[in-house]
Amino acid sequence: MTQTVCPHCDTTNRLPDSKPALQGKCGRCGQPLYVGQPKEVTGAGLARRMAAEPALLVDVWAPWCGPCRAMAPNFAAAAARLEPDVRLLKLNSEAEPAAAQRFNVSSIPALLLIKDGQVAARTAGLMSAEQIVGWARQALG
Missing domain, CATH: 2.30.30 (SH3 type barrels.)
Structure with a gap:
């Protein structure tokens, strides 16, 4: 189940x-x-999904961040390729600073791969859709 x-x-x-x-x-x-699209979440929404979903890929971003905005369409394209194995979420670090701090995010865009409620891998920086998919699949094993 x-x-x-x-x-x-x-x-x-x-x-x-x-x-x-x-x-x-x-x-x-x-x-x-x-639906093959990332879902914007709050800190509470992320916590709820961490308790329920087997694998999450979280894009921690901010509206003022140029690389974050540039990566958004790549992240959306990756969602279409990774679901249903991995649920893709977006967490606005400006609107949810406590949630970003909880994961010790120090630079954005940051990707957090969460497996069974724990951060299994993390990376930061602008990535293409292919790089996102490849990194996530490799980190999942």
Whole structure:
């Protein structure tokens, strides 16, 4: 059984291992559980997803950061390739400084790969979609 959080209504859903994840729909709102797009989260939303999702890739960014803005379309393209194995999230470090500090983020854009609720890998700097996908898959093993 796999857990995932609906990107539309934030309800935690359980998916049987026998059902293809991409076909999963939320039990509350009926929307698809995987949309191939990153989801903007708050610190509390990130904590909730860390408790439920097996693997997360978090882009810690800020609106004033040029490299962050340049990487945004690359991160979105990576989401389409990594879901449903990895859920991609965006955390605005300016709006959520406590959450960024919790992970000791010292430069942005920063990527945090979270597996089973723990940071498994981290990197910083502008990356292409191919680099993001390759780094995440390598870090997941």
